[in-house]
Amino acid sequence: MTRLTEFRQASRAWLQANCPESQRLPIVKREQIWGGRRRIFPSADAQVWFERMRDKGWTAPEWPTAYGGGGLSAAEAGILTQEMTALGCRPPLYEIGVWMFGPALLEYGTETQRQEHLPPIVRGEIRWCQGYSEPSAGSDLVSLKTRAEDKGDHFLVNGTKIWTTQADKADWIFCLVRTDPYAPKQAGISFLLIDMATAGVSTTPIPLISGESEFCQTFFDDVRVPKGNLVGELHGGWNVAKALLRHERKLMSIMGTMVEKEEGNIIDLARQYVGLDAEEKLRNPLLRHQLAQHLMRAQCDSLTTERIQQQYKHGQPDNNLPLIMKYLSTTEQQSKDELMLAIMGNRGLSWDDATYTENERKLVRNWAYNKAHTIAGGTSEIQLNIIAKRALGLPS
């Protein structure tokens, strides 16, 4: 028996013995386990599940054991994910520090920084958020203005960050700040870690069209940040940011699971709301046509992901192909949402009225929430720019 097979069997047995039944049900938003100084476990089972996984280091399976991680190889971590998926185990911890910041710190942080920051992430004691965009630096991120002045033993930070996801619940923020105002664009940017409990840091949630406020604006007024909180080289923050972006795809896929899926598939909902004629066809021929088109495109999107994997497996990768996925999947999701509203008619117009079913209200919330997807993580227009330049070689 190979070592990996042994690992698979051992981890399966462990998960079966240690994952509480309630933690194997499909995840719903209010039962997600988030860490942080102010963490509250959604249930006793959730706490048990989190603590068991934490003790094995499996809240961050691939991180070295020296920092509290699981010390697994990429292959072992892949097997663990497969086994967790097979059993339906919920993620033991939702944490940006695990998904994005930690991997970048492992690459660019000093030993002192890793020792200080990684173990609390694994233990779910510190919750991180990201400070990149600013009110006047969105797609044009390198024009960011938040200033970190060198004051000898510390940096003095002034400015504001926007779309700081769940910053109101986070303990620390990793930021891109301008350390050299005279250097051109990315040359004057550094990567700085800021404890949000520091004097001068304040955060305001931004009410969104979906009725939620998971994005915030964070303000820095004369915030003193120790020099030791600089990651990577002074003015070299763009390299760290790029390393971090490589992990963003993972985040995007996790974000996909954060939306609660509607109950029942779209065909059943169409039958229910639109009704069928004597030939068992949807009564509204235009909606029937649009639904068929949507289902065809949706199937092709998931098959394209599979084609990319098959290309890698066969040693014939087309490096341009993955560039289209963000654009396609997010626009497709939005047209599905619009179609869903059209199918529901006036039953798709409320998210808080008690006379609507929970599922109806959820669908409307998702429709509004998913508007963020073609903007966050690189707008659709930026995606098209990238395709035009990199895949098609069109001139600047």
Added chain:
Amino acid sequence: MNMVLNEEQVLLRDTMKAFLQEHADVSAMRTLRDTKDPIGYSLPLWQQLTELGVGAIVMPEAYGGLGFGFLGLGAVMQEMGRTLTATPLLSSVILGASAIELAGSARQRQALLPAIAAGKLTLTLAVDEASHHAPLATRLALRETPNGLRLNGTKVFVLDGHVADKFVVVARSAGDAGDSHGLTLVLVEATSPGVTISRTTMIDGRNSAELHFENTPVNIDDLVGAQHSAWPIIEKVIDRGTICLAAEMLGGAHELFARTLAYLKEREQFDVKIGSFQALQHRCALLYCQLEQCQTAVQSALGSLDSEASDIALQASIAKALVNDCYQLVSNEAIQLHGGMGITDELDIGLFLKRARVCLQLLGDTSYHLDRYATRLNF
């Protein structure tokens, strides 16, 4: 579902690409059109292609087949789409021979399949009767008379119908138009009594024909498969044709896109390459997304034929519906992005545009396939 070519299939594709570029590029199509070629494709070229084995790519090995599978055949169709190469590959080998292979008697298979693969005999499928593809609506009648079976009716849009040796005719032997029961496949010699053939000249310069049958006698041995119950076979045959046609169309769309990109990188206005304008870059990026989505649909559908998957019909409709829309869009955009040159006959863009429109109608337009897909999924 495997969507990636294996080494042999890659080699087949590359060999075919090189051959077509040398012997049958788009100018060959232009010559056929300008000389009003009576056959509509080059016989010597078809002979060369069949000698290379193009007719035997998916033929069962017992009949001289090569076993490259539909992924291999699709790759060849895609290359032919790039060069607009006119051949009876679709009409004779994919549609005609498939009917014989899937439903024919041992005698029919032995007599016909090797000859079709070798290019010595051409068949074609006669299915459409009206302005739109609607195989279930077949009315052309196969009736028992005191003198034996007789065919009466009309078929239109029959590919290569004026030069094919034999027709595989979709006929109604029972029931009414719209019924799936009561359809029969009949093999008819082009020279049979009561058959009138008139060539239709269409915008793409290729061939189709209108066939009239008036008391055409049918021998019981010339039925392909059982009487009245041919519908599942007809669907399988047409699905193969649809998927391979989608591959050809996608090849054409890729070629048009490549030519358009090259033009944007070379054409200057306002002292810059017009390809530097974001409005045009985004249009191209959107076309690229659609082309790749269609490539997935086509590869997946070809793979489903190779693995004899249970959802071939759905995959065929997805591929044709998406590729229809894509080829239509790409051909329109290619003209617009080429500006005034796009509407000249000197450039080849118009040849692709016209081929696209014929292909759009062939074996079902987008609304046909959306309806078929929805019906199959019970909504």
